[in-house]
Amino acid sequence: MHVGYLSLILHAHLPFVRHPEHPEFLEEDWLYEAITEVYLPLIFIFQNLHEAGASPRLAMNISPPLCEMLSDNLLQERYNRHLENLYELSQKELLRAGKESPEFLPAVRMYIEIFEVSLRLWNDVYKHDLISAFRQLQEEGVLEIITCGATHGFLPLISTTEAKRAQIQVAVKNYEKHFGRKPRGIWLPECAYEEGLEELLKEAGIEYFVSDTHAILYGTPRPRYGVHAPVRCPNGVATFARDVETSQQVWSAEVGYPGDPVYREFYRDIGWELPIEYLKPHLHADGNRRHLGLKYYRITGRTEKKEPYIPSLAREKAAEHAGHFLAERIRQSYELRQLYQGHPPLIVSPYDAELYGHWWFEGPQFLDFFFRKLHYDQNEIKAVTPGDYLDSGIPIQIQQPATSSWGERGYYKVWLNEGTAWMYPYQHDAERKMTELANRFDSPDELQKRTLNQMARELLLAQSSDWAFQIYQGTTVEYASRRFRSHIHRFNLLASALEKNEIDERILSEIESRDNIFQEIDYKVYRSVKKKKE
Numbered sequence: 001m002h003v004g005y006l007s008l009i010l011h012a013h014l015p016f017v018r019h020p021e022h023p024e025f026l027e028e029d030w031l032y033e034a035i036t037e038v039y040l041p042l043i044f045i046f047q048n049l050h051e052a053g054a055s056p057r058l059a060m061n062i063s064p065p066l067c068e069m070l071s072d073n074l075l076q077e078r079y080n081r082h083l084e085n086l087y088e089l090s091q092k093e094l095l096r097a098g099k100e101s102p103e104f105l106p107a108v109r110m111y112i113e114i115f116e117v118s119l120r121l122w123n124d125v126y127k128h129d130l131i132s133a134f135r136q137l138q139e140e141g142v143l144e145i146i147t148c149g150a151t152h153g154f155l156p157l158i159s160t161t162e163a164k165r166a167q168i169q170v171a172v173k174n175y176e177k178h179f180g181r182k183p184r185g186i187w188l189p190e191c192a193y194e195e196g197l198e199e200l201l202k203e204a205g206i207e208y209f210v211s212d213t214h215a216i217l218y219g220t221p222r223p224r225y226g227v228h229a230p231v232r233c234p235n236g237v238a239t240f241a242r243d244v245e246t247s248q249q250v251w252s253a254e255v256g257y258p259g260d261p262v263y264r265e266f267y268r269d270i271g272w273e274l275p276i277e278y279l280k281p282h283l284h285a286d287g288n289r290r291h292l293g294l295k296y297y298r299i300t301g302r303t304e305k306k307e308p309y310i311p312s313l314a315r316e317k318a319a320e321h322a323g324h325f326l327a328e329r330i331r332q333s334y335e336l337r338q339l340y341q342g343h344p345p346l347i348v349s350p351y352d353a354e355l356y357g358h359w360w361f362e363g364p365q366f367l368d369f370f371f372r373k374l375h376y377d378q379n380e381i382k383a384v385t386p387g388d389y390l391d392s393g394i395p396i397q398i399q400q401p402a403t404s405s406w407g408e409r410g411y412y413k414v415w416l417n418e419g420t421a422w423m424y425p426y427q428h429d430a431e432r433k434m435t436e437l438a439n440r441f442d443s444p445d446e447l448q449k450r451t452l453n454q455m456a457r458e459l460l461l462a463q464s465s466d467w468a469f470q471i472y473q474g475t476t477v478e479y480a481s482r483r484f485r486s487h488i489h490r491f492n493l494l495a496s497a498l499e500k501n502e503i504d505e506r507i508l509s510e511i512e513s514r515d516n517i518f519q520e521i522d523y524k525v526y527r528s529v530k531k532k533k534e
Contacts (some may be wrong), residue, residue: 007385035122065517067131148171148187154463162472191481193211197307230342435527
């Protein structure tokens with residue numbers, strides 16, 4: 001019997017950003033960067049491990065907006081151009097660096113190899129279809145793919161039961177479309193939990209959700225095994241909570257692995273450093289500087305004078321850190337097992353997937369080394385998914401979890417504060433209006449049905465927690481505010497046209513082509529329970 005268990009859970013999510021009205025759009029780069037730096041490397045590494053007989057086992061949330069963007073033909077075509085542009089730039093950089101900055105040549109050659117392999121994987125192996133690649137990993141037993149809220153809506157700040165239910169039900173239906181089965185688990189958006197959400201999860205067939213540490217620690221009664229075992233809500237839905245120690249080792253800016261001096265420095269990018277005329281062919285048509293993804297410096301330390309990035313040194317450090325992480329989990333498992341009088345602990349380690357490769361460039365290499373060491377170098381701990389643990393038959397305590405999120409201070413202030421409070425009256429009005437109209441229209445004609453379905457899409461997109469988060473962080477405040485206002489405006493425009501029976505098919509078609517998420521949606525998901533029974 002193993003000393004303990006480890007459940008690694010990756011949360012892959014980006015807000016739905018798609019702008020067909022523009023030939024190129026800065027915020028679409030979020031997706032393209034993540035494909036190159038995160039999703040392609042993770043798929044490639046997991047598949048290689050599986051084929052080598054060192055198959056990893058982990059859970060991964062691929063959020064509905066991300067699924068929809070990865071499946072979108074327009075975004076796939078634009079990513080192809082994005083990747084070809086970077087490959088062309090890296091080839092040009094080989095000549096320039098060879099003459100002007102030979103100390104950067106190891107990094108330049110690394111980027112050329114990355115872009116060459118990425119082009120081959122994207123075009124020839126996965127054929128632009130990363131969802132199918134993830135689906136195959138699930139069918140091979142590598143991944144347990146879970147879902148999220150339909151648009152990552154912050155559920156406790158949604159005003160009606162019907163609108164909360166819709167975020168969950170739409171997500172489940174979208175998961176079935178992409179993965180051919182129902183999801184067992186859900187990553188609650190922002191790990192935000194309030195009492196009662198488990199009833200909506202059970203109604204949707206969800207067996208478990210991922211929460212932050214204090215959801216279990218402060219629950220009633222006190223947890224017998226701290227956060228090192230799941231608990232079941234009174235209705236039977238389980239929750240798995242984050243282990244603090246593993247989070248600190250990866251997330252902490254002071255002691256976390258990603259801050260090591262030999263790792264790549266994220267904030268030094270050639271898009272901001274090389275002459276603008278040289279870069280212009282590789283920038284957007286507006287000619288504005290932006291991150292291009294080629295970064296030649298290592299973190300070095302708390303200094304402005306950064307040293308050149310050496311890929312081989314960084315790779316060695318990733319292997320070292322993977323070994324350290326495994327050794328610490330073994331130590332932790334022995335200590336916890338003794339503390340819990342022989343009960344095998346479960347260490348739950350949830351992370352944003354984008355940490356691995358985007359923010360922490362060496363993150364995918366770390367995971368590759370970790371799963372190899374886990375397979376070949378020890379037999380004390382076993383990697384499992386939450387579903388595996390539920391299937392094991394280990395008894396699980398009944399508990400009422402506490403209100404929580406994984407935002408600052410553990411509650412809701414990141415999403416509801418003086419900078420974002422203005423958003424919620426508009427959102428809540430739309431939530432009530434959506435259910436009112438869904439109840440009213442029993443047998444809509446085709447144009448009315450299209451309008452109601454598009455209203456549902458606009459409401460879901462307005463509810464995305466990403467907009468409030470970006471405003472709070474002060475990163476892309478203007479874009480986030482504009483996106484929220486745009487979706488509320490389109491919702492109200494369509495609602496008014498529907499109520500007045502003055503639907504303009506031309507305007508409706510334009511909105512449908514722009515916000516085309518969830519083609520399978522049925523507005524009736526917003527109906528009240530009483531109306532559904534009728």
